[in-house]
Amino acid sequence: MSDTTATATPDGSRVSKVSESVIRIAGDSQDGIQAIGGFLARLAGRSEQDVMTFMTIPSTISGGASIFQVRIGSGEVLSAGDEADVLLCFYNHSYANHISSLKRGGIVLYDSDHVSPDDEELLGTYRHVGVPISSLTVEAIGGTGRDKGKNIYALGLIARMFDLNVPKLTKLIEERFGGKDPSVLKNALDCFNGGYGHQIQGLIESFQFEHADHSGIPQVVMSGNEALAYGIIAAGVRFGAGYPITPWSEVMELLRRELPKYGGTFVQTEDEIAAISMALGGSYGGRVAVTGSSGPGISLKTEALGWASMAEMPIVIIDVQRGGPSTGMPTNQEQSDLNIACFGGHGDSPRVVLAPSSVEDCFYTAIEAVNIARKFSTPVIILSDQAIATRIEAFACPDLQKVCQDISPDFTPVADHKPYDLTAPDGVTRHIAPGTRVASGKYPVATGLEHDELGHPTGSGKLHTQMNAKRRNKLRKLGRELPVPKIYGATEGHVLLVGWGSSKGPIEEAVKLGRLQGEAVSALHIKYLNPLPNDLEKLFSGFTHVVVCEINDEGLYGHGQLASLLRSRYCDPRIQSVTKTDGLPWKIKEILTRALSLTK
């Protein structure tokens, strides 16, 4: 907690003003700890505070240890935080595994029915506050003998500790449980009020968030997966197909539920290959369609992706990356699909790759991906990842009336049409949707065979060369249109940290921390990964070292996947990388320490 100012209250306990706080909740996945975190994140969103969450989910089928971390701030919050200010733990194993994530002097609030701290050293390092949460929950809801609802009881305790806005929280609880059996809502409110009203023994300090100074634009609170799916809808996509796989499934579940409201359909297919094939059929029908998956499913889709490159069929493919290769680490974060996204598949098959950097960016990136696919008649891959998919953030509610777009097909008859026209001045292919009349009576074929301008097969080496150039050059054209990213911090210095995807927040915090420590460090975030925007080399030239921070393996030659791409693009030996594959997001200190040690 930073910037604390304390005032004493009559009963001797202190109330401290804080600008931000990191709360980690540790328990088992069936305890509803995500719900506590979700309520806190929502409340922060409604209070115009910044919020970011981080969660781990066990990949076991039911149960297993799980954590949910919420960082709430009255100023800018870029990551979920390295260390917790408050740790709430339900079991001995939660206590044992997470006590070290707490700041020295931080508060550990534990369920004394299950947790019995006895380590003298730990007791001396952290402020221990025990509350018999389980038995008090049973008491609060009238002694049914079950402690279901202890998460809401704990939420009440936290609400008291942080002097949270009780009417707002109560409203959130009502919204969440109101649609169910009235007894469910009553129990939830009883639990919450029980926790809030509990006089916590031994707590000598409580906290108040400083007033957040936002612009007054109402915020929405959602996860990265939700933002992607809603972005796809806002972009005007009305057809898609997918196959369930963690952590992508949530996107397809939402599209399956929501698209019919807009006159659209999302199909759950028999396999990953059918999913991309069906989506390509939808795109061929005249309106860009969507599919998606996670690592293993993306591998399966690559042949059809090659068809999309060859036939120049627009499509958006979402890859919510997880730990690989093979089945890998399904519920952990990794950024190791950059290579397959940029290069996966046989032959030369150009495609576009973009990576959103935050939950808000997921929403806008989805729209941009659709627009690029349409304008350049190309497959576009969105590289999200497990961390961004599951984390919750608050962001300014988009101006939906402005943002929502119509991408209905154009069936205006044409005199004649060659989709793969080699003389098109901008070099970009245009398809006409089936249903479009062609006066000349010559109809095109969308094909995966090398073809002539009408889409009919050819064995001509000359045409293959020309068509390869056409497919490549249109993406070079896109590269020239892309905005050049801006450096975060000074444009000259010792180290430029380069990142992509969900690492943006932690990397920029590492810059802040580094500057405080007197290091000449800046950061550059690359959103458009294939093609790369122009002029990156000019940005690199202001620094002695360029260090790419990415969550993947350093590979045979000692460079992460983006670092390898940049090295091959710019032939610049100053480009190095720090990589890791521990399945967790970057810690701020970790980035800074490792990047600086590389450049000393």
Next chain:
Amino acid sequence: MSTIAIPNEILPRTGVAATLPVPAPLADADRKPLTKKETAADHPTWCPGCGDFSVLALYYKLIEKRKIQHEKITTVAGIGCSSRFPYFVQAHGAHFIHGRALAFASGVSLSRPDLHVFVFGGDGDAFSIGGNHFTHTARKNIKLTYVVMDNFVYGLTKKQTSPTSPLGFKSKTDVLGSTDRPINPMKQAISAGATFVGRSTATNVNHLLKLMEAAMDHDGFSFIECLSECIEFYPGAFDAAIPRKGGTFPEIPAEHDVTDEYAAYKLTDAPWPGMFGTFYKVNRPTKNANEAKLIGDARAKLAGVADWQILQKNFDRMK
């Protein structure tokens, strides 16, 4: 605050064609049926004597007879000799990847219910690499017509065993004769839930045309296995079904109840060359209809509400 660097814009149609005046299109009622000359595109690349020629000729005939216009047809295929079909037809077409034509065509059918979607392919495409899609397209009863030109051999790759090659068939991958039990496409289709299942041969053109018409008129997934001889790698394969070559063409008796699944299943076990005609035909809601109902129900509550307002409602709940 995130921004969108590439706005929603579509490049204007370009090239010589874009500058040509488009003649005022005739109203559908005034358009003449397409002749074979107007429907034919590239000259087929098949070997002389290939059974697929007659399937193609019948497709032209079907288009003419049923007065379907170019732009209302979509011809989709995967990979194989017969899958070259879309190039030979003057209509919107797609030549997709090996085995996945049905999945692609399902996307066209579900997103564009106004089109006639025809899928053509071979036995390898349908029952080996595409086996999973065959099962699920049938199960979902997606509205489209699938004609499999079954020649019992891989022709494009020059004589390897196919999933329908009979036991003992000698190929480059089974020099001593195939030992794997062949698939019975009729059985496969009925048990997977196809709602129209028929069988014919490329040589009996009247029979095949009638079957193709019935398949096209069927509201659901209609499947035809058409025995189509590979003159190069399996000549004489279907002589037993060709009367002028001394064979017989056993037609399914008129009294067969096409809605009786068990009776249809029994017919599939008839000894070689098997039975010809409609084995099974039932009306079951299509996936197209089911999805349309979901959409209709969802939209009924949203009459007059713009798309952005529907989304706004969701976002308001997340505030």
